[in-house]
Amino acid sequence: MEETPNPENPLSFDLPKLLKRGGGANLQIDWNLEEISTTYSEAHQLGGELRAEASGDKVVVSGELNLGWSGPCRRCLDTTDGVDTLAVSEIYETDSTDGETFEIPQNQILDLRPMLQELILLALPLTPLCSHDCRGPIPEEYPAGSPDTQGEEHGIDPPIDPRWEALGALTFEEKESN
Ligand SMILES: [Zn+2]
Numbered sequence: 001m002e003e004t005p006n007p008e009n010p011l012s013f014d015l016p017k018l019l020k021r022g023g024g025a026n027l028q029i030d031w032n033l034e035e036i037s038t039t040y041s042e043a044h045q046l047g048g049e050l051r052a053e054a055s056g057d058k059v060v061v062s063g064e065l066n067l068g069w070s071g072p073c074r075r076c077l078d079t080t081d082g083v084d085t086l087a088v089s090e091i092y093e094t095d096s097t098d099g100e101t102f103e104i105p106q107n108q109i110l111d112l113r114p115m116l117q118e119l120i121l122l123a124l125p126l127t128p129l130c131s132h133d134c135r136g137p138i139p140e141e142y143p144a145g146s147p148d149t150q151g152e153e154h155g156i157d158p159p160i161d162p163r164w165e166a167l168g169a170l171t172f173e174e175k176e177s178n
Helices: 015-021 113-123 162-177
Strands: 012-014 024-032 042-055 058-072 079-093 109-111
Touching: 012 015, 015 024, 015 042, 015 058, 015 109, 042 079, 042 113, 058 113, 079 113
Parallel strands: none
Antiparallel strands: 012 109, 024 042, 042 058, 058 079
16 A cells, blocks of 8 residues: 655654554655765765555554665766665664664654664665776876776775675666666
8 A cells, every 4th residue: 555645754653544544655765865974985876666565453564665875986086976786674663772773753644764864874875986997086197907006005996895795796786777
């Protein structure tokens, strides 16, 4: 069943309705973000659909959202942007466990914003890259990938866990095929 968005806060579920139905409700998310950023990148838009399922005194909110972001490329420093998937799977309950579940609010409104803000901050890229073969600001003097650019002196490329590099390659290939 589709949730009718609350005009005062479209990023919320109506708790009494949800618990009365004893089932679930879907909510369209379309959030223009203006205040969420880290030192490395900033979030612009969050879109997609979330589902809330009530079971007993718990509410599970889940779904996959698209997070649009932008930030300076870690090699050439040009502004670059991208869209990442934000997987949501969170539990709201009374007597929540800090850092694991969220507290069911006392009022009637399950405001999703604090939870989404937390997830967005974790999902924003720490090392944006404009293109996987970006050659950096002055490739003639400092070719990206050469031992010269790895040194502390230049400090542009933070060390990357090879597993994350593999993920970066996947994202890039997806974009190419669009
Ligand atoms: Zn670049």
